[in-house]
Amino acid sequence: MWKPIPNEELEKRKVPIAQLHASTPPEAFPCETTEQVEPLKEGIIGQDRAVHAMEFGLKIRKAGYNLYVAGPPGTGKATYTQAKAKQAAKGKPMPEDWCYVYNFSYPDHPLALSFPAGEGKEFKMRMDTLLQDIEREIRKTFAGEEYQKSRRERMQDFEKKAQERWKELDELARELNFSLERTGEGGIATIPLLFGKPISNEEFSRLPEVSRQEIKEKSKRLEQHVSESVRQIQLLEKEVEQEITQLDKESVRQALTPLFQPMIDVYTDEKVQKYLREYEEDVAQNHGFFKEETGEVNPMARLLQRNEENNLLRYKVNLLVDNDKLSGAPVVFESNPTYYNLFGRVEYRSTFGTMTTDFTMIKPGALHMANGGYLLVQIAELLRNPLSWHVLKRMLKTGSIRIENASEEHGLVATSSLKPEAIPLDVKVILLGSPHIHHVLSELDEDFPKLFKVKVEFDTDMRKGERHYHEFAAFVRSYCEKEKLLPFHRSALAALLDYGTRLAGDQRKLTTNFHNLSRLLVEASFWAEEASASIVMAEHVRQALEEQEYRANHMDEKLRELIEEGTIMVDVDGEKVGQINGLAVLQTGDYAFGQPHRITARTFIGRQGIINIERETSLSGQFHHKGLLILSGYLAGNFAQDKPLPLSASITFEQTYSRIDGDSASSTELYALLSSLSDIPIRQGIAVTGSVNQFGEIQPIGGVNEKIEGFFMVCQALGLNGEQGVIIPHQNVKNLMLRPEVVEAVRAGQFHIWQVRTIEEGIEILTGVCAGTSDKRDGYEQGTLFGEVSRRLAQMFSSIKEDTADLVIDVDAQAMQKLIESEKEEKS
Template identity: 80%
Template sequence: MWKQVSKEDREKRKVPVERLRVQTPPEAFPCETTEQIEPLREGIIGQDRAVRAMDFGLKVQKAGYNLYVAGPPGTGRTTYTRAKAKQAARNKPTPADWCYVYNFSRPDHPLALRFPAGEGREFKTRMDELLRDVEREIRKIFSGEDYQKHRRFIMQNFEKRAQEIWKQMDQLARELNFSLERVPEGGIATIPLMFGKPLSNEDFARLPDESRQEIKEKSKRLEQEVTESVRQIQLLEKEVEQEVSRLNKDSVRQVLKHLFEPLWETYTEEKIRKYLQDYQEDIIENHHLFKEDDGTENPMARLLQRNEENNLQRYRVNVLVDNGQLSGAPVVFENNPTYYNLFGRVEYRSTFGAMTTDFTMIKPGALHMANGGYLIVQIAELLRNPLSWHVLKRMLKNESLRIENLSEEHGLIATSGLKPEAIPLNVKVILLGNPYVYHLLSELDEDFPKLFKVKVEFDTDMKKDERHYHEFAGFVRSYCEKEGLLPFHRSALAALLDYSARLAGDQRKLTTNFHHLTRLLVEASFWAEEEGAEVVEARHVEEALAEQEYRANRMDEKMRELIEEGTIMVDVTGEKVGQINGLAVLQTGDYTFGQPHRITARTFIGRQGIINIERETSLSGQFHHKGLLILSGYLAGKFAQDKPLPLSASITFEQTYSRIDGDSASSTELYALLSSLSGIPIRQGIAVTGSVNQFGEIQPIGGVNEKIEGFFAVCKAMGFTGEQGVIIPHQNVKNLMLRPEVVEAVEAGRFHIWQVRTIEEGIEILTGVKAGTCDEHGQYEPGTLFGEVNKRLARMFSSIKEDSADLVIDVDAQAMQKLIESEGGEKSEDK
């Protein structure tokens, strides 16, 4: 007979009802409703470490002290980061404006000019007005009487001198009996005369040789004189052009002098004054660009005129960054951190079939807008653009912001490229991401620890204490005001805190994931409004939770139906050898539920050890493999001290066709193996969860509430017997926040929850048989479960030992016979 476990021993391992769920008393809130509570205007709840790190990171102004804000979504990290950055930005000076202007010495390298905040736009306005004034005044002087008088004087003087030269040529021609005529090609022809009339070719041919020779010599002399005279006239024309140009430049310079005087007085910075000087000299050199349209309708002339208008673009100002409307430093949140969105771009236009650009088409990026302040970026989005990440690091290291076009670098289009002057970069970059990415970057990217020295880590839970009660109530008040929700009664606040503790998975803590809580606030307020209530009470919170579950638990109900009808085989009554109910957690979207699984074990003589069927079929993960190896270590340490473990066994999760991972079922699998080895049945009304170490100590697991509630729902559907329940690790008692329905069933004795510390305690609850202890000779008490296991293993060992001995004898006999035969002996049974 087996030694039975007393009822008292089983009872003392039950979890007390009061520890199954810790409820917050409504009296913890002094005010009746949230209307009487001071709203939470600033700060964040339960993130003291993150708050201190954030304050430090935003205040320190040294290179490399950029921030990485780590934490799961829903903890308020993004909202808090933006709020703190804006708060810090209010106390910082407003950064400068930046303008790009034409570089008159190197046109493909636009200049970057710096102005105090708000003065960049003013500079552009003044330069636009200057350009209009210049155009008006230049046209005015060129059409003025004084200018025309001076120009006429120069031209008249030229014509007079040209006429004198022409007269001298004409006089010499007459003396040599020649006449001069202009030809259509633009030259001057010398024609000999005879008797005052032009000499024809026929008449010239009939002349004597001496006369012809004389005429040729005279013609040669005259042509030389004509050439010299033409050269003198050309020189005179150049001189006139220079005189006219000098007149034009002097006239323009005189006009520009009074137009530029206000700018010289306003702008004293050397770089700006140098730009204004070059600007002025370029206008003087290119004053023809400002002349009036002659009214021609010639298409080509119109096209050339339009090209001249484009040339006036050089006198424009491109205000790249205008901080005139800011008060303090900028805070920029870039949702789509592509290369161009971060670092700016140079845009292009199509001109005569080619892509061209100029400095007015330089566009800023988020870094330009955040320069002097804060740039906030989601690291996941940034890493989706690898080039953005590498260029961001380079610019932070160089503290310089340069605009470069990727299309030029990769030669995608024919362009007229620009290389804008780099702008000094002084920005604090704040990355938002999860801790896993932080650790990856720290390990794999050598630049990351140098550039992002401040880690701001948001926790997933906070202590459940009075301070956080009040802060939570203030948060609810402020959120209700913001979203226009009904006020919450203190009973509803208590229900919210209980739900928060369940999300945290700890009776002593509250979750900091406010995404789920704000969703519950909205839905509880909705159901209160539907009822016509003026205040949200606890029942409305419970109704909202029930509705949330109903909308999401279709899969849970379908699985439970399959168990009820026997399609998925799970026994909740009776006893079976080598069969046990394990508990798993499944998740569909944002809904998590527990489901029982039948786990079976078969043991037999052999040397293969424990075969994990899931592993053999590639349906098992690494953590599950580890759990089975630990299980093997426990068995070997417990029962193989005086003999080898002659064991082959197979373990499987029945009717599971998806991947299984985690070690939370390792104790369950061990219980099934012990049952199979001992032949002692396991009560099927008890489900088990918990991992085990090599010493047989039960270790905590996750999802304990969902696992218990999943098995409870199956037992409820198939009928309570009063013997059903769940065994959990004792460390998980603090994680229990079970639904009131489960607590009521435990209190009524219909359902039970046991806590265990060791395999021995668990197997005694499952079988009702004492586990047994080992004496100094390595023997277990007869009638105990371990005694039965040890007895079975001893029989297995004896059996396999006998088989091995027979095999050795048989092998030795065969070897002897072969030796005799090799020596020429006879086959003989005697020999």
């Protein structure tokens, strides 16, 4: 006869009704509606640690003190970070503008010039005007009477000297009885004369030999004079060309000085002045770019004209960063941190079938735009572009931004020969991501802890308190104003806080996941409007939650239907040996629900220990393996102190065909094993959750509300009989935020929730039999559950011991027979 557990002892283990749901009283909010509450101006609720770290990280200006903002999605970390960065940026000076200009000494290395904020645009406009003035003044100079007069004088002087040389040559030719004629190729032919007329070849051949020889010598002498005259005239041409070139340069310089001197006086920076002087000298050297073409323009001339226009690009200014519109430091959020989006690029144009580029096609990246301020990047997006992460770290370490081609970073052939001058970098980078990524980067990337020394961690929940109630009401007021929602009654605020407590999973806390709360605000206001209400009440909040669940619980209902019709076998009444209801939480998108699973255990004589059928079929995870190994340790520690454990057992989750992991069912599996060993049945109307350690202590689990509600819904569908309920770890009582219908069923005695600390307490609730205590001399008391387990194991040990002894005898007899036979063979 089994020793029963007293009912009053079982009653003590029930969770008090007041602890099943921690309701927020509407009176906690002093105002009737949110219209009477001041909106939340700034800051974030319940993140004191993050706020403190954020203020420190934004204020400190030392190298390496960039920020990593860690936290789960929906906590408002991105919105808050942007707001705080903008707030900090207002008190900082506006950063400099940056321009790229042509490098007259090294054309492939454009120069970077900096100007106070807003003056970069002014510099570009002045330089554009200067270029127009230069073109106008040069054309005006070359068309001026003074220039033309100087040019004519030089040309006339050249022509006079050239004519004198030709006159002298012509006189010499007449003396020698020759004439000079210009050929079509620009040469000069010497022709002998006879009686004042040119001699033909026939006439020349009929002349005496002495005459012919004389003519040849004269021709040779004359050709020498012609060559010398031509050479002297060419020298005169070069001289006049040089004089005209020098005249052009001097004329251009005289015209440029009044244009450039005001610019040099305005821009006192040494680098800018050097650029302006080199600009002026280059214009003087290349003044031909500005001359006006005359006459008809043919297609080839048009191409040349286009080339001239390209030559004039060198005098342009590429305004890379313009901070004219800022009122403080910049705050840039880069949502797609690719290499070029972050660090800029050099673009290309098609010219005569080839790709060309120049410094005017250098484009900035987010790092340029955020220079002097704050750059915000999602770390997950950044790590999807490994080259971006690598280069960002390098630029933070070197303190400069260098625009390079991505193909060069990959070791491929470079497509651009431009090497723009690096720009000094002074930016605070703020990465937004999860705590897991922060941990991984800290472990695997040696540069990460050096560059991101400030961790701003957002918590998932916060402690309840009067201050948080007021802040929450202020948040609801500000959100309603922003989204144009109806005002909320304080009863609705209380319902919202109860939902926030359930999300936090702790009666003492509230969730900081304002994404879900904001969604509920919008939907509750919608249902209030549908009901033609002017204020959102608690029933509208509850309706919004019900509607959310209805839209998402299709799978939950389908599985419950399968249980009702018996396709999925779950018993919620009666008693059975080695069978128990375990509880699991299933997730479909953002909806989680609990489902009971039948767990069965069979025990028999053997030495294989506990066989996990899920493990044998590769459907069990490592945490589930660990839970079953703990069961073996518990059984051995309690029942194998003086003899081996002669046990083989199989455990399985019936009708499950997907992977199972976690140890929250380890106590449930142990209950089934103890029932099978003791042959004492378990009440099927009680479901169990909780993990266990080797000493039999029950440990907390997650998803306790979903598990209880899932089993309650199944019991309700199959029929409540007043004997059903759930056993949970005592540590999970503080996590209870059960639905009103479950609380009402418990209050009416139709459903029960027990809390346990040990396996002994749980098995007594499940069987109604005392677990029993061990006496070192006599073992467990007879009639108790552990006494039955001990007795069964002793029987198993005796049986396996007898079988082992018989086996040893058989083995010894066979060995003796073989020895006798071998001796006979030796004698023979």
